[in-house]
Amino acid sequence: MHTPDFGVAGETAIVTGASQGIGKSIAETLAAGGANVAICSREMDRVGPVAEAINDSDEAEGEALAVECNVRDREAVEEFVEETVEEFGGLDILVNNAGGEFVAPFEDISANGFEAILELNVMGTVHGMQAAGEVMRENGGGRIVNMASVNGQHPAPGESHYGTAKAGIIRLTETVATEWADDGIRVNCVAPGLVQTPGVAETLGIDSEDMPPREQVDRRIGHGEDIADLVQFLVSPAAAFMTGETVTAKGVPRPGNSMEHDLGLQN
Numbered sequence: 160m161h162t163p164d165f166g167v168a169g170e171t172a173i174v175t176g177a178s179q180g181i182g183k184s185i186a187e188t189l190a191a192g193g194a195n196v197a198i199c200s201r202e203m204d205r206v207g208p209v210a211e212a213i214n215d216s217d218e219a220e221g222e223a224l225a226v227e228c229n230v231r232d233r234e235a236v237e238e239f240v241e242e243t244v245e246e247f248g249g250l251d252i253l254v255n256n257a258g259g260e261f262v263a264p265f266e267d268i269s270a271n272g273f274e275a276i277l278e279l280n281v282m283g284t285v286h287g288m289q290a291a292g293e294v295m296r297e298n299g300g301g302r303i304v305n306m307a308s309v310n311g312q313h314p315a316p317g318e319s320h321y322g323t324a325k326a327g328i329i330r331l332t333e334t335v336a337t338e339w340a341d342d343g344i345r346v347n348c349v350a351p352g353l354v355q356t357p358g359v360a361e362t363l364g365i366d367s368e369d370m371p372p373r374e375q376v377d378r379r380i381g382h383g384e385d386i387a388d389l390v391q392f393l394v395s396p397a398a399a400f401m402t403g404e405t406v407t408a409k410g411v412p413r414p415g416n417s418m419e420h421d422l423g424l425q426n
């Protein structure tokens with residue numbers, strides 16, 4: 160009888176943007192599964208406590224290393240990868256989670272604003288993939304998961320820059336997966352729907368505990384763990400036959416309400 164292997168024990172993973180939200184959940188989940196996790200955000204004061212909590216937790220079998228790193232800065236990303244390899248002796252998994260947005264009509268977005276969103280989401284992912292890919296190729300393979308969004312699959316008003324960036328991440332994933340297949344590197348993408356995080360609360364201008372009530376949205380609002388479980392599957396041996404794919408996780412439809420449509424989050 161065949162038993163699927165969803166394990167990551169003993170592996171080393173980098174998770175970018177892990178001081179809160181989805182990235183924090185991914186780091187906690189992989190560490191609970193026995194992976195050593197190197198996590199970053201722009202501020203050590205914010206990402207350091209996440210690593211400390213993982214290291215102090217009885218549930219986490221893996222260790223955590225916190226590094227201050229802005230993913231828009233190529234040199235800093237290369238140093239982050241080097242530090243991870245020095246600390247844990249290798250690199251098996253990269254999760255390019257750091258990303259973000261602001262909502263605005265296309266005509267109101269300055270060139271700088273548009274570029275900033277492309278730089279954070281697309282170039283942050285490019286820097287991570289190129290820096291980690293070099294190590295993975297030398298070591299005989301690895302797994303990469305990039306964070307897209309349903310906004311990269313379907314248009315939504317106010318999301319021209321973010322949607323462009325996330326659509327770019329999907330095509331980047333597909334393309335590099337074909338180029339690196341012979342190097343033993345699998346590259347996949349996750350496209351979440353609405354997930355309750357501090358970042359989303361800030362974008363919507365509401366308190367993070369105060370998301371739109373479930374009865375007002377036409378799909379269940381996700382939690383970080385919903386996305387973390389999917390990421391763990393994609394980097395595990397159970398997904399060995401998958402590369403270049405984008406997996407959508409957006410909850411079960413709740414017909415009859417237009418709140419998500421009003422927020423441009425209906426897809």
Ligand SMILES: NC(=O)c1ccc[n+]([C@@H]2O[C@H](COP(=O)([O-])OP(=O)(O)OC[C@H]3O[C@@H](n4cnc5c(N)ncnc54)[C@H](OP(=O)(O)O)[C@@H]3O)[C@@H](O)[C@H]2O)c1
Binds near residue numbers: 179181351359
């Ligand atoms: N939540 C959703 O509904 C949703 C839906 C679809 C896709 N996504 C995607 O999922 C990812 C995580 O979203 P989230 O909602 O969890 O976001 P979030 O709550 O805003 O958290 C973003 C994380 O990224 C870090 N970060 C931001 N800019 C960074 C930079 N330049 N360099 C390094 N780290 C940086 C932040 O840390 P610091 O502020 O400490 O630097 C924080 O840890 C993003 O790529 C987002 O686009 C989210």
